[in-house]
Amino acid sequence: MMSISIKPGPEEKVLIGVALDVLSTYTTTPDECYFCMWTGWGSAVGDDVPRFEIPNRDYWLFRxxxxxxxxxxxxNSARWPWGSSPDPAxxxxxxxxxxxxxxxxxxxxxxxxxxxxxxxxxxxxRIDAVLDDPDxxxxYWH
Known part of the structure; x- marks a missing residue:
């Protein structure tokens, strides 16, 4: 029998945090940001949270x-009443x-x-990042 050892890496939250650390110096509005969370993660977070749609996805908008x-x-029960929130999209x-x-x-x-x-x-x-080529x-993971 073969065994596979998978080395855990940093959580997505940590990796996004590294990028945000760098990006924080490239905005004039760090005190006014927007975070979107996919509505497909679960039940509504509240009627007072704005929603918007793009093709194939609906999001709650937080500020x-x-x-x-x-x-x-x-x-944060105002954002997600079931414990830790999924990462923002x-x-x-x-x-x-x-x-x-x-x-x-x-x-x-x-x-x-x-x-x-x-x-x-x-x-x-601190982050595994590569340049993107739109061509x-x-x-994909299958």
């Missing part, structure tokens, strides 16, 4: 500071200086940001 991401997975500052999307299906996040910020993220040893379809 806060960039620093609020550090507490995202902490139990989108994060962006009010000035639209950059955006991170971390959808539920792919095994990667996409970051749109100024070139200098992307270069810094790719060079950061190459990313690999």
């Amino acid at each position: 806060g500071t960039l620093a609020d991401y550090a507490d995202w997975s902490v139990e 989108f994060i962006w500052p009010a000035d639209h200086a950059w955006c991170i999307t971390n959808d539920v299906d792919p095994h990667f996040a996409i970051i749109a940001a100024p070139e200098e910020a992307i270069i810094r993220i790719v060079a950061d040893s 190459i379809v990313p690999p």
Whole structure:
């Protein structure tokens, strides 16, 4: 019988946090940011939380500071009454200086940001990041 040992890596929350650490210097609105959570994770979080739709996905829209991401997975019954919240699917500052999307299906996040910020993220040893080529379809998990 063969055994496989899988070395655990950093949680997605930690990896996104590294990217946000770099991106924080590329926004003029760190105190006004938006976080979207996919509605497919479970029941409604409350009628007072705004919702919006894009093709094939519905999201709840939360507003806060960039620093609020550090507490995202902490139990917050106003956001998610069942314990730790799933990771946000989108994060962006009010000035639209950059955006991170971390959808539920792919095994990667996409970051749109100024070139200098992307270069810094790719060079950061705390995160496994590569440049994206829009002409190459990313690999899929089957």
